Amino acid sequence: MSMIQVKNLKKSFGDLEVIKDISTAVEPSEVVCVIGPSGSGKSTFLRCLNRLEDISGGHVYIDGADITNPKNNINEIRQKVGMVFQHFNLFPHMTVLENLTLAPVKLGKLKPDAAEKKALGLLDKVGLGAKAKAYPGELSGGQKQRVAIARSLAMDPKVMLFDEPTSALDPEMVGDVLGVMKDLAKEGMTMIVVTHEMGFAAEVADRVLFIDGGYIVEENVPNELFGNPQHERTKAFLSKVL
């Protein structure tokens, strides 16, 4: 069974049809990168996958459960879907450690001790074991983003969604964050990554989706999509960014 299945997804904001008809499936452990021009609906697509945006039409199945079905508890489904944002969105009134333990403890997944232990392990993994007691405001952008990744991982998600996780970072911070993401991919995490980092997509993705005009215009393994694009719009886009 696919980890994520998207069937004829549509999303409009009022009269503006952003996602017109998108269908795709993401298999367990697959890493999918999403590329496309600014304003083409990449973020909107990603945000429909955990229903941060209300879906206008079609279906999204996460691990078999249809998130558009009101009978399914969206809060439970979201626990399986980690999300990492361009601007980190760490909780500034809590320490790094508290950022990581809040959801597992309050949602009854782990006891406080166990959550803390796990959080410290995750912080070590992203190279920030020493920052557990720091507040987000005391961290650099790259450190914040690694904490945000660890915060999502603290819920043991089955899927991780990333929306341009490095585009708000100073160039010298990008490598650390991409490094953490590469490790995750190697460990078999299912990932969907909206990115402008073509190098990362080429190296890590199993498949790249090019979105434009509300549709997936083209999807392929990175070598093919970057090396031998089939559609004019893909070629035009790649000629600008590569």
Added chain:
Amino acid sequence: METIIESLPMLWEGLKMTLYIFAIAIVLGFLIGLVMALLRLAPFKILNWIAKIFIDAIRGTPFIVQLFFIYFGLNSFSWVSLDNVWAGIVTVAINAGAYFAEIIRAGIQSIDKGQTEAARSLGLNQSQNMRYIILPQAFRRMLPTITNQAIISLKDTSLLSIIGVADLTQRGRVIVSATFEPFTIYLALGVMYFVIIYLLSLLSSYLERRFVLR
């Protein structure tokens, strides 16, 4: 000077009454404000309207009229019996509640929506998001305006002397009518109010420093 020393026990009683009324009314008022702010932001039009009507009605009418309405107006029904102290507490609470509602609403709305998105995407529901993420941040931000409203409400309690509540102001009036020393007594009252309000603002800046957003 002698007059003041002789009146101190009376003024002390009055001060206790003022603080008693203020303490209850400000807590009630805060709860009313919190509920009204949440109704105002709830995803249901009717609830928004209920809160909006309440807030506008209170903010658009004088405190004294509200006090008379509650003490004389409501008490004219046989099933209501509010003594003047409780009528005063209720009036101050409702009045402060309407202003708190607007302060809290603005505070909640000032928090970046990315916070809610992060919380919800972790699986927290909307009330957990409010409780753990939004309100703690909003309150820190609102602390100066909340203090400001608390100070206004404390001063409003002195109007309760009109319906005979034996608060600090009322005790002062009684002492003046017995001693004919309005200058000293009202000066003493002013100093006492000033000191309480000064302590309130010290408490507020202490809390602000303690909970500063890092």
